[in-house]
Amino acid sequence: MSMPEFPEIATPGQPLAPVASYTLGTGVHIFNDRICASVVGQPSLSAPTTKSESKQILSVLRPSQSGSSGKQGDVALTNLLPQVGNNVLARVTRINPRQATVGIFVVGDTVCNDEFQGIIRQQDVRATEKDKVKIFSSFRPGDIVRAQVISLGDQSNYYLSTASNSLGVVVAHSGRVPLHLDVLATFCCLLTAL
Amino acid sequence: MTDRRRINGPSDGTTPIVYAGVPKAKQLPPRAPDALRKIFLKTSLTPPATGSSFLELPSPAPAGTPTLKLTASVYGPRPLPPSAPFSPHARLTAELKFAPFSTPHKRRGYVRDAVERDLSVQLQNALVKSIKTAAYPKSGIDIFITVLDCEGGLDGDDDDGVEVGLMNVLAGAITCASAAVADAGIECVDLVSGGVAALVRRAPAGGDAMDVDLPAPVVVLDPSPADGGQVVSAAVVGYMAGRDEVTLLWTKGAMETADQGGDELDLLMDGAITTATAVRLVLNEAVKERLLLGIARSRLKKEGGGDVLMS
Numbered sequence: 330m331s332m333p334e335f336p337e338i339a340t341p342g343q344p345l346a347p348v349a350s351y352t353l354g355t356g357v358h359i360f361n362d363r364i365c366a367s368v369v370g371q372p373s374l375s376a377p378t379t380k381s382e383s384k385q386i387l388s389v390l391r392p393s394q395s396g397s398s399g400k401q402g403d404v405a406l407t408n409l410l411p412q413v414g415n416n417v418l419a420r421v422t423r424i425n426p427r428q429a430t431v432g433i434f435v436v437g438d439t440v441c442n443d444e445f446q447g448i449i450r451q452q453d454v455r456a457t458e459k460d461k462v463k464i465f466s467s468f469r470p471g472d473i474v475r476a477q478v479i480s481l482g483d484q485s486n487y488y489l490s491t492a493s494n495s496l497g498v499v500v501a502h503s504g505r506v507p508l509h510l511d512v513l514a515t516f517c518c519l520l521t522a523l
Numbered sequence: 524m525t526d527r528r529r530i531n532g533p534s535d536g537t538t539p540i541v542y543a544g545v546p547k548a549k550q551l552p553p554r555a556p557d558a559l560r561k562i563f564l565k566t567s568l569t570p571p572a573t574g575s576s577f578l579e580l581p582s583p584a585p586a587g588t589p590t591l592k593l594t595a596s597v598y599g600p601r602p603l604p605p606s607a608p609f610s611p612h613a614r615l616t617a618e619l620k621f622a623p624f625s626t627p628h629k630r631r632g633y634v635r636d637a638v639e640r641d642l643s644v645q646l647q648n649a650l651v652k653s654i655k656t657a658a659y660p661k662s663g664i665d666i667f668i669t670v671l672d673c674e675g676g677l678d679g680d681d682d683d684g685v686e687v688g689l690m691n692v693l694a695g696a697i698t699c700a701s702a703a704v705a706d707a708g709i710e711c712v713d714l715v716s717g718g719v720a721a722l723v724r725r726a727p728a729g730g731d732a733m734d735v736d737l738p739a740p741v742v743v744l745d746p747s748p749a750d751g752g753q754v755v756s757a758a759v760v761g762y763m764a765g766r767d768e769v770t771l772l773w774t775k776g777a778m779e780t781a782d783q784g785g786d787e788l789d790l791l792m793d794g795a796i797t798t799a800t801a802v803r804l805v806l807n808e809a810v811k812e813r814l815l816l817g818i819a820r821s822r823l824k825k826e827g828g829g830d831v832l833m834s
Binding site: 337338340341342343344356358360361365367368369370371391392409410442443444445446481483484485 | 573600601602603605607608609610653655659660661662705706708709710711712713714763764765766807810811814815817818821
């Protein structure tokens with residue numbers, strides 16, 4: 330919902346409010362002590378996230394309702410890149426004894442337009458007994474993994490971790506039954522995740 | 524005896540095909556020096572691109588008159604190729620291409636030539652300052668501009684003064700690309716609009732152009748190569764109206780700077796900025812248009828209880 334004091338649609342560079350009046354949300358930046366829009370969208374106010382903060386959060390949001398623009402998948406435009414701390418869904422593309430290479434195709438709740446390459450290193454597979462982790466018995470190419478981004482990584486890879494109860498392989502296709510069972514044994518949280 | 528091994532020409536000969544001549548571009552009705560042409564700018568017209576726009580100048584154009592037509596499409600932010608080095612910012616690449624049919628009388632090649640490369644670099648410089656590249660680490664934003672029609676051709680500088688066709692193309696490309704970037708939802712600090720101004724010497728009505736005392740050149744905003752008159756010098760700017768910043772300046776021709784006791788450079792820059800500021804108003808409305816349409820449609824959906832207009 331847009332406030333009466335704001336324009337219905339803000340364009341990049343348009344000043345919206347003095348810096349002191351709101352906390353900065355998404356799609357805004359500061360210029361000349363004023364909060365300005367960075368994207369084309371509707372200015373909106375939301376309640377402060379912490380109790381100690383009294384100021385409302387001012388964001389400029391691109392409407393993501395279906396039919397807001399001619400193309401599908403418009404929602405992906407708000408959060409386009411994996412960031413540290415994001416939960417992602419990734420498909421395992423290749424494995425070796427030290428790491429599994431994956432392609433990230435969902436960041437948070439949005440499906441990416443392009444696949445981002447990431448790796449899960451041996452020491453990031455689980456929180457305990459890190460030295461006993463065997464990549465070959467944890468992942469297989471084709472598995473879908475829920476993981477967390479722990480670093481932007483190097484030039485081409487995001488570094489991911491599955492060291493949490495809520496993370497790990499969520500979809501696996503078995504060629505041989507014993508291997509499938511091994512995967513299940515390693516990540517018992519699967520049963521709840523699916 | 525006829526040769527059976529090859530395809531022989533007709534024995535009685537043929538006459539060469541005569542094509543109808545290309546009609547010469549009509550002269551546009553004269554404009555006041557500070558009158559701008561109307562612009563058509565629309566976004567989201569290229570479905571596979573993240574953001575896109577189309578620009579036409581002037582609009583509506585009388586049939587047979589030269590027009591400038593550009594499309595811009597923006598892809599990204601998307602992951603960089605594995606060979607690229609780590610970059611904490613987004614890498615912006617702009618590529619301007621003339622369609623083979625964009626210039627009348629002369630077909631352009633498919634291979635990138637020096638003019639296209641030069642304009643691409645200038646376009647990239649004009650836009651990169653407006654985009655918040657730090658918000659998109661390790662990714663690339665690619666902008667592709669295709670010039671579909673460029674106002675009767677780019678014949679280069681001739682004796683008749685400097686040629687403003689390329690400058691118009693660059694100014695249009697900046698505006699069009701900025702609209703596409705905004706349409707893609709890429710964070711930017713401001714929109715960039717392009718503007719051109721020129722010092723034009725017009726022959727007095729009925730007089731001889733080679734008269735001894737030539738009329739003083741006047742600043743013409745948004746000059747068109749089809750307008751006529753001798754263009755003494757010209758300038759194009761990329762201008763961020765919201766922050767009052769010039770991101771690009773390109774001048775052609777002879778002009779006096781302030782330290783030479785003249786103010787021609789200032790006059791040209793001010794003229795180009797005035798043009799760019801006016802273009803910015805069009806740009807603002809164009810990038811809002813899609814969202815306003817979406818809002819109106821979703822309101823209709825709420826009120827009409829599911830009955831939606833088909834788009």
